[in-house]
Amino acid sequence: MQSTRITPQVKHLVLIGGGHSHLFVLKRLGMRPVPGLTVTLISRDIDTPYSGAMPSYLSGFCSEDAMHIDLRPLAQFAGARLIRASVDEIDLEAKTIQLPGRPLIHFDLLSINTGSQPDTAQIDGAEANACPVKPISHFLSRWERVRAEATKRVSQQTPYSIVIVGGGPASVELALAMHYRIHRDCNLPLDEKSSLSLTLVGSASSLLAQHGRRVQQHVLNTLTERHINVALGQRVQRFLPDSVHTQTGADYDSDASFFATGARLPEWPGRCGLALSDDGFIDTLPTLQSANVDFVFVAGDAATIRGAARPKSGVYAVRAGAVLAENLVRFATGKRLKHFTPQQQALALISLGDKTAIASRGSLMASGRAVWEVKRHIDSRFLAKFTHLPKMAVDLDLTAGLVDSQTEAILRQHALRCAGCGAKVASGVLSDVLDELADDGAPRKPIEDAAIIPLADGRVLLQSIDQLSAFINDPWTFARVATNHCLSDIFAMGAQPHSALAVVGMPLASPAMTRRDLGELMRGVKMTLQENDCELLGGHTAENPTLQLGLAVNGFAEASDVLSKHAVNRGDVLILTKPLGSGVLFAADMRGRCRSGWAEAAIGQMLQSNRVASQLFVQHGATACTDVTGFGLAGHLFEMIEPTAAEVELDLNAVPALEGSLTLLAEGFQSSLHGGNRRVATGIYNQEAFDKNPRLELLFDPQTAGGLLAAVPEQAAAECLADLQQSGLRQAAIVGRVTSLTSGLPSIVLKAPRG
């Protein structure tokens, strides 16, 4: 008997913050998925810093990339929706989160791992005149500016002073790493007294109060050897623009002030109703549940565990990760929760900036190069755990022996099909079927981007229909991209959309989950239509294995104003309004191989409407226009030039590319539609001469919500391009020109590189 495997979505787990514990939760969910549980990660930083590796970065021993974990591949691995945002409001009664500019997010259970921040409240002028060590992203950009200035001044032997406030391991590591880097950049020995004045100011009577005497002494000796001043028992009262003032009346000159003082929790968790412990952090039970709200879990610096308060250190956030992951799944499935007991003492590895470190645990201490090597090994193993993810398995349900191994390999590669435009039927297949449909055998008429229906009053009704499968896990963002995509056919004809009907395919889910996701989706559709002055008239929804959205769009225009796809003239200049590469980026994203920055930039482009471009093309007298979508630039360009058998020259080097797309193509990633789109390569006259140019493959990459491609009279092209770029389409570019008409066969000639 046949059985069908269907996974309804029934509960929503929202993770707030991409802290150390949530890394474990995401990895656990990727390794052992929980069918039916929808997961969303909301984090302020998506490239989340690993503070343990920060001293190495500051000293210049590793790149910035190497001290960060990109949460996007990890979230993809876990099948989680990823939202870059800072949470500062949760309605615990309604179980909703309000984020700026998007619909409420409903949750069934919540996990908070948002870390802590230095306590600035006590110190006047901290915000204006000093830089906290967290958020680390802000700190790093400030440090790069300070480093540049300090290196310049110290090389010229003019004074430069840095003050670091704090007395714990973080401030010691910062001071030693900063000193090392500036001296190294200036080719100065570490123990030479230079014009750099670095001062560590702490309120306690000793440095590293939570460590043994031997550790404290070793660190003090190291600081002294490197001429780093230490001022203890000095509580900072005020940060001034060029100095730091303490309660005892001491003043320290400072060109740059940093602070890594005692951690505190931001205000929002308490304001939202979560009980706080005496130290101001979230009062948390050993099960990692909030003490007063059982469906909220907390881990890392943000939590103080009842009966097991520990210093705020990443070690405990890491240790809590596995129990948190287990308990979230147990709570969601109604099982008994485990207890987390943090160890009494953790091993601390404190970097001394110069490839040596101290190991400290209780009264035990070891130091030297070998300790630094151990720290480096631990750090890189930790980072690798969350950056070198297992390949996503493809479960191809096919009886052995039905096809040969080569066909099976092709099917397997395509089984992880790209969504968006990568999930369309290849142009060759579509064309063959349409040819077969023509009863009279006569050649098919050139097809425009939308159907043109003449009206009695001399105007025409333009109608288009398009549909996309969700290529990202976020219904709200997907809806806005898909709506833009569906409106493009009308814009490509130089017209204004009037109204639309939606068709929605919703995956099986509980009624509550369906209502939430459909609500987010339809709000996204409605908002995007409104932004484009187009009205939603109605639509139809149905269950579907994957989330899908399609729109039938109407537009009205004077017949004479409609821009044809094909009416190119000799000498016309070809302008493309948006960069290419969305197909390969999201193909890689599905496999957890797309960087968050690349995906975010691509989504930013997709969210840009083609409306203004359409208006500008009409204004500048464009002769032909189309939108670049599933068949890629080459496929759509061929559609454009086929009826006139035109020959166009295409300047490959001028074709704009989305960041990351060329890298991924070179690594062998391709959208599942790429191979089919490549069929038109035979019409690219001199492509062999360009097969080493990475942009050649970009021409076959299918685009979701791609830009417009228009033929513009030569005399209008420069001004048209300037207007497009000024309107926000900064990567719009002239990519070629029409060199002749009726050349026999439509063809693209790639332009030889200059020089």
Ligand SMILES: Cc1cc2nc3c(=O)[nH]c(=O)nc-3n(C[C@H](O)[C@H](O)[C@H](O)COP(=O)(O)OP(=O)(O)OC[C@H]3O[C@@H](n4cnc5c(N)ncnc54)[C@H](O)[C@@H]3O)c2cc1C
């Ligand atoms: C220079 C320095 C060196 C350190 N070295 C070490 C070390 O070697 N070993 C060690 O154990 N500890 C070290 N620490 C301490 C360590 O950084 C913290 O204890 C640890 O990062 C806390 O981990 P966490 O998981 O609680 O949160 P974090 O690692 O701080 O992560 C918090 C996450 O939440 C996100 N976030 C924050 N607020 C919000 C919000 N409102 N909404 C959405 N997302 C949000 C952030 O973007 C971030 O992704 C160091 C700290 C510093 C400053």
